[in-house]
Amino acid sequence: MRSVPGNTDDKKQIGAVIPAAGMSSRMKAFKPLLPYRDSTVIECTVGAVLKAVPRAVVVLGNHADEVERVLKNRFGDNVNIVCNPDYRETDMLRSVQIGLQAVGECDGFLLLPGDMPAVGSDTLKALIEAFDGEHMVTFPSRNGRKGHPPLIAASLIPAIQSYRGDGGLRAILSDVPQKVIELSDRGITADLDTPEDYAAMLDDSAD
Numbered sequence: 001m002r003s004v005p006g007n008t009d010d011k012k013q014i015g016a017v018i019p020a021a022g023m024s025s026r027m028k029a030f031k032p033l034l035p036y037r038d039s040t041v042i043e044c045t046v047g048a049v050l051k052a053v054p055r056a057v058v059v060l061g062n063h064a065d066e067v068e069r070v071l072k073n074r075f076g077d078n079v080n081i082v083c084n085p086d087y088r089e090t091d092m093l094r095s096v097q098i099g100l101q102a103v104g105e106c107d108g109f110l111l112l113p114g115d116m117p118a119v120g121s122d123t124l125k126a127l128i129e130a131f132d133g134e135h136m137v138t139f140p141s142r143n144g145r146k147g148h149p150p151l152i153a154a155s156l157i158p159a160i161q162s163y164r165g166d167g168g169l170r171a172i173l174s175d176v177p178q179k180v181i182e183l184s185d186r187g188i189t190a191d192l193d194t195p196e197d198y199a200a201m202l203d204d205s206a207d
Contacts, residue, residue, distance in 0.1 A: 014128050014151070015106040016049045017099035020114025021061025021087040026193045031115045032067050034198060037205055041192065042067060043074055044117035049110060050078050052124035057102045058114065059095040061087025093168040097161050107133070109157075111169075112149035118187030118201055119148065126183060127151040136176035140188045146180060147188030 020042055024031040032042035039047075042058075049056045060067050061084045068081045082102050084095045096111065103109055108131055110124060123140055131138050131151050138151040150173065152160075163172055186204060191197050 012128060012131060013105065013107045014053050014131070015103040015109040016053050016056040017096055017103055017109055017111050018046060018049060018056055018058045018114050019092050019095035019099065019111075020045075020067065021059050021064075021084040021095045022092070022115075023062050023088065027198065028195060030063055031192060033063070033070065036117045036201070039074070040070065041117045042114050043070065045112060045114050045119070046071060046075060046079060048117075048119055048121045049112060049124060050075060051121035052128060053110065054078065055080060057082060057099045059084055059099040061085075061095070091168055093160075093163070096169060100157055100161060103157075106154050107131070108151050108153045110149045110151050115192040116148050116187065116190065117192075118185075118190045118204065120185050120187060123183055123185040123188060124149070126181060130179060130181045132179065134177065135179035137173050138179045138181065140183050140185065141180045142183055142185060142189055144182075145189055149188075 020032050032040065034041045036044050046056055046058060055078050057080045058071060059082055064083050071079050071081065080102050082098055084090065084098050086094065112119060127138055127140060136153045136156050139146045141147065156176065160172055165171060190201055192201060
């Protein structure tokens with residue numbers, strides 16, 4: 001397996017898929033471009049990923065042109081933009097399936113939703129370091145609660161691509177060998193679905 005410069009471990013070839021196609025209906029505002037820290041939610045999410053892996057696939061839908069412009073201006077060719085044309089009618093699994101078509105050769109991939117800007121790059125590097133090839137998925141955990149992103153073995157990609165049942169990605173991952181690593185990163189369990197979630201995340205980032 002050839003190595004990729006920039007990976008935490010040169011023996012591991014790790015990709016990344018960032019689904020960010022949703023409607024943001026509960027937020028009552030478009031989540032990816034909400035201000036966060038010194039930029040936006042989506043820029044912080046993608047920026048953390050690119051500190052751990054050399055390239056990331058970002059799946060867009062709602063306001064795709066606007067988000068693509070922001071990401072390309074910030075990250076250039078380090079982001080590969082693809083679109084879910086059916087984002088209004090489909091769930092995140094469909095965006096993941098589209099993203100995996102562009103992820104390329106890898107041993108595994110990080111799957112980080114675009115609305116999780118508080119996840120630290122050290123967390124992503126720790127997941128890559130813990131990825132051992134024996135477990136199909138490696139999760140971060142805080143205080144015993146699993147969070148995002150999972151690092152999923154490439155051997156699961158065919159099953160993800162072909163899945164058409166209920167339960168989405170959770171159903172696919174529930175019955176495969178898992179590894180869980182305990183971390184202190186509050187961002188791995190920080191949801192960003194409502195205005196209250198956003199206010200709480202801004203308060204945390206100011207600490």
